[in-house]
Amino acid sequence: MVRSWGQQPDVSAAKGRYAVQLTGVTKQFGEGPTAVLALDTVSLGIEPGTFTAVMGPSGSGKSTFLHCAAGLDRPTSGEVRLGGQDLAALRERRLTELRRTRIGFVFQAFNLLPSLTVEQNITLPLRLAGKEADAAWFHHIMTTVGLGDCLARFPTQLSGGQQQRVAIARGLVTRPQVIFADEPTGALDPETARDILGLLRQAVTDLHQTVVMVTHDPVAAAHTDHAVFLSTGRIVDEMGAPSADRVAEVLSGLRRTA
Numbered sequence: 001m002v003r004s005w006g007q008q009p010d011v012s013a014a015k016g017r018y019a020v021q022l023t024g025v026t027k028q029f030g031e032g033p034t035a036v037l038a039l040d041t042v043s044l045g046i047e048p049g050t051f052t053a054v055m056g057p058s059g060s061g062k063s064t065f066l067h068c069a070a071g072l073d074r075p076t077s078g079e080v081r082l083g084g085q086d087l088a089a090l091r092e093r094r095l096t097e098l099r100r101t102r103i104g105f106v107f108q109a110f111n112l113l114p115s116l117t118v119e120q121n122i123t124l125p126l127r128l129a130g131k132e133a134d135a136a137w138f139h140h141i142m143t144t145v146g147l148g149d150c151l152a153r154f155p156t157q158l159s160g161g162q163q164q165r166v167a168i169a170r171g172l173v174t175r176p177q178v179i180f181a182d183e184p185t186g187a188l189d190p191e192t193a194r195d196i197l198g199l200l201r202q203a204v205t206d207l208h209q210t211v212v213m214v215t216h217d218p219v220a221a222a223h224t225d226h227a228v229f230l231s232t233g234r235i236v237d238e239m240g241a242p243s244a245d246r247v248a249e250v251l252s253g254l255r256r257t258a
């Protein structure tokens, strides 16, 4: 049964066809002989309402890709568009507003505020955006991430896996158009990881949200619609309807040549 969670995110505001579009994006860190080319003319269009895995060996540029795509870092050259909006054209304040209203983040560094309870941490993006929580959606997220008993606790009273779940709930609560997730299941046991991936899938299928997820895990990638493979800052392969076996095969080939 497909459940509906009320109002869907406003994708009609998007002028472009893609939810996220990178064109010739290059990101260089440093200058001269020590310079690192973390992204090398990367071009990719991510359709709205799809779930994409970004994969590749360690140091291949996955996190840099995510940071540039999410407007957290500016590319050295090339263009990033979110819902048709060219991020380079935005001043810092407008960019912050766009991140707050249209993007959800689930990153490895959980960035939870220690002085706020679990519930306050999760609902913080809503308060910043001046929105009310949708009680049914909030309850559903809480049940899925298994945090119902921890709402009044503080982050320091939680395990690493529980903190990750708080970060995931916080990324989903505003039902943003695009969710960027960096290894969201890395610290979790397989059962919780499966539930979290199911929740991300539901955000895509039921709410037409777009999820872009960096992962090393072929099993996690098998939950997505599309896998993109990076090696030394370039997109070297793509796969529709990825299976864990085929993904593992591509990754081991890339590790051999990395």
Ligand SMILES: Nc1ncnc2c1ncn2[C@@H]1O[C@H](COP(=O)(O)OP(=O)(O)OP(=O)(O)O)[C@@H](O)[C@H]1O
Binding pocket: 029, 030, 036, 037, 038, 056, 057, 058, 059, 060, 061, 062, 063, 064, 065
């Ligand atoms: N702030 C930075 N300053 C200098 N070099 C950086 C910086 N951030 C990333 N790099 C370099 O850019 C390259 C890509 O890094 P990135 O973190 O994007 O890779 P990754 O694929 O996410 O790696 P991992 O899987 O190990 O997290 C690496 O060589 C890294 O050392």
